[in-house]
Amino acid sequence: MAAGYAPPISHRYLAVRSGIGHFGYSGNIITKEYGSAIVLASVVTDAELIPTDPLPEEENYCDECKLCLSVCSSGYVDPVEKVTLTLGGKEFSYGKRRSNSRCFLVCGGLTGLNASGKWSTWSPARFKIPEKDEDFTAALPSTIEAYLGRPKFEGGFFICLIPGSRMEYTCSNCHFVCHPDKEVRKARYKMLIESGVVIQEPDGSRRAISPEEAKEYLKSMPLERRKLYESIPEE
Ligand code: SF4
Ligand code: SF4
Known part of the structure; x- marks a missing residue:
């Protein structure tokens, strides 16, 4: 939304x-x-x-364990x-x-790397997630442009706010972590934060690899392709 x-x-x-x-x-x-x-x-x-x-x-x-907040890279709640x-x-x-743009940016697949750099959503993009509500709207145009340049993957939702009207849904961590049994919640949280980060192959397929391998993978990309996934620091 x-x-x-x-x-x-x-x-x-x-x-x-x-x-x-x-x-x-x-x-x-x-x-x-x-x-x-x-x-x-x-x-x-x-x-x-x-x-x-x-x-x-x-x-x-x-019980307000707030694991749903711990798995939310957008800081929505x-x-x-x-x-x-x-x-x-x-x-x-x-x-x-907080601002709905938080969930739109992360849950909507425009970026997905957690601030820790250790785990991600199913989005292969790793643009910085702003900290303040007011900076989220400004982050949308460039991340949408990069999204449009990336190979597409299956699934998603119709949404008229994105050019092409299709959003690649990549999160719902807050839904999946929550279970009546707190031990199950904790196990799910651990599974997520130890599962690595997602990268995308040129054919659009995605897989999870270690954070270190992912950095090397991104670095080895031709510049024009790499820009579809991350902001490249000035040398
Ligand atoms: S993860 Fe579930 S039980 Fe824990 S605070 Fe969130 S909604 Fe409540
Ligand atoms: S789906 Fe839930 S965990 Fe994911 S960004 Fe949206 S509010 Fe956060």
Whole structure:
């Protein structure tokens, strides 16, 4: 979702209010069966359905471990501040979201290397992720231009905000790490940060290699190709 854009209906809001799941600190909907690895869909109707109640808050497994924030290279969710909203007379809260451009840049595949340099999303690009909200919009045009020059890969979403209308979705780490069992969350976090970084072959395929190998791989690229993946420091 782009900065400043709010959809007319929030699947998440409907889901917590109607008892599908709870808000995790991430603001994602979490469920005791599948954690937050779920996809929501809504139907708009004028049928006179009987409303269902929210789930009891004491059944919310979120213990604010914040591993969902640790796996988010974009820093989308504020680690301290929460927001509270009232839906149908009941209060709900979750971690305050920063600029939507954060998730758009990282989750949308425009860049993916974590600031540690040790792991990445499935994006092979490694442009610097800004720290401040106000710098994200400025980072979009050049990273979109590089994205358009890279070989394409399968999958993605329709989105009219990107030239060509297709976004190569490369993250959802915050969804995948979250599980009702904290030990599973920890194991998933470890798996991610020890899994290396993603590079792209000329045919568009991607694979994970060690951070050191990736640096050498990028350095060995012809300059014009390398510019599609990273900013090249002036010699
Ligand atoms: S990862 Fe931890 S803090 Fe984040 S939503 Fe899941 S349980 Fe809550
Ligand atoms: S999808 Fe990725 S970039 Fe977007 S909020 Fe989740 S972890 Fe962060």
